[in-house]
Amino acid sequence: MNGAGPVLSTLAGIVYALILAPIVVVVALAFSADNFILFPPSGYSLRWFQQLAGNTPLLNAVVLSAQIACLVTALSLLLGVPAALALDKGRFRGQEALKNFFLAPLLLPTLIVGLALLLFFTPLRLTATLPGLVLGHMTVTLPFVIRMMTTAFSTLPDDIEAAASTLGAKPWRVIWRVTLPLATPGLIACGALSFLLSFDETVISLFLSGPRASTLPVEMVRYVEGRTDPLVAALSVILIVATLIIVVLVERLVGVARAVGQ
Amino acid sequence: MTAGSRLPWLVVPAALLLLAVYVWPTLGLFRTAFNEVGPTGAMIEAWSLKTTGEVLADSFTIELTLNSLWLSLSATLIALCMAYPVSLFLFRTQSRFRGLLAVIAIMPMLVSGVVRVFGWLAILGDRGLVNSLAQWLGLISTPMRLVFNWTGVTIGLAESIMPYMILALLAGFGRLDRTLEEAARSLGCTPLRTFLRVTLPLSLPALALAAGLGFVLSMSAYITPKLLGGGRVFVLATEIFEQATTNTNWPVAAVLAIYTLVLLLALLMFSNVAARRLQR
Secondary structure (H helix, E strand, C coil): CCCHHHHHHHHHHHHHHHHHHHHHHHHHHCEECCCCCCCCCCCCCCCCHHHHCCHHHHHHHHHHHHHHHHHHHHHHHHHHHHHHHHHHCCCCCCCCHHHHHHHHHHHCHHHHHHHHHHHHHHHCCCCCCCCHHHHHHHHHHHHHHHHHHHHHHHCCHHHHHHHHCCCCCCCHHHHHHHHHHHHHHHHHHHHHHHHHHHHHCCHHHHHHCCCCCCCHHHHHHHHHHHHCCCCHHHHHHHHHHHHHHHHHHHHHHHCCCCCCCC | HHHHHHCCCCCCHHHHHHHHHHHHHHHHHHHHCEEEEEECEEEEEECCHHHHHHHHHHHHHHHHHHHHHHHHHHHHHHHHHHCCCCHHHHHCCCCCCHHHHHHHHCHHCCCCCHHHHHHHHHHHHHHHHHHHHHHCCHHHHCCCCCCCCHHCCCCCCHHHHHHHHHHHHHHHHCCCHHHHHHHHHHHCHHHHHHHHHHHHHHHHHHHHHHHHHHHHHCCCCCCCHHHHHHHCCHHHHHHHHHHHCCCEEECCCCCHHHCCCHHHHHHHHHHHHHHHHCCC
């Protein structure tokens, strides 16, 4: 008895159709010629992509979100990778407690984190600013990077590092010349995923955004709340394609299954 | 070994940052819950349980709690019924596309929540896919109301928590021993009986953990109830956001947030105990 069997495969197929349905519908709707959400569309055109090219608030939000995601990724790797190294290679008291401390933010719902940050940032005038949004996103990405890189470092084979130090390499040199190069695929996957996490982060951004600074997901929420036309679908197609490219690249490099820690 | 002794210092920058932007603000949230709201709506610094008492005594809080629990329960059960066959399929399949199929199963996780909500609006809306199809088939004459109400929110929420539950189920299936199923089959069990007497009982702990995860994620979900509810669906998450932003009533928002956290903790403990009981 091998494989999945016809009954199970059919059931799984139906669920797969449901999983993909919203995404397929959004893609079809992006090429709609109608003025409102009508499915199936009565005609097809590229007009919503043209409209999108002229929508300044959304385009500004794309730029701001990309800036935030780049800063968040760079800072999270800069702080997170050394921490992960220490947590995996070091032997010190309180190590397990620290590991748990770094995982804790992932357990708290972003709704609560967002509220806490709003209360904390308002007196400091950090709401609706670039630094505020970057710091807010890092509460999600930094623990994620530390968790993912600790796993990545612990799965590296020990013998190459051992060989390097037997041959006389100083410990820091071993880390710099052996450990980090070996962990490069993990680093790339980690960077790509934290970029996506930051770019898609919605709830914390909703708490911290204002008229002065508003990220793309926040602008999309406002747009969908206010009116229902296929403009957001056109934008979604671009986002889905960009995400797919990143995911496929990461999958090619390391495999997403390994990257999510499974 | 210089690296051995200096290595621990590498955690300091990350730890300091999280202390500043995670631990301290969370403590501040708890502190705010003790403040009072003045008659003008301004926050008054205090160490009292007045706000807590008012929130807990409010019948609207009870309504919100029941709404949240009912919504989370229905979304979790629907998601569980759909995640289970997919996970079992992924666990058993020997297709060379297994990796790709696993990525597609968790794809909703990688696509922005707003995009998926928009997709559901196009499927469930008055002039969406389902209504167009039903009218074309002559099943209905006027469109069914499927969004901007509890139906739409439940469907959207079930879909958004499903990938997380698939991952939890896959992780839990490690204990599922194929040889036991093969033994049952070779001893004359029908496939259905094998499933009911061997596979399902063995996967109960994984199901309990996945259900706990789905429930917690549903209770704290904000985007789906907000956008697919169209302002007609009131749950704890939407109320926390309203109080914090539109009403700028921070003490009430903080009390509601802590109240929700306590509910979540209780639920998590319950699902962990259930999973451990089932494991025996």
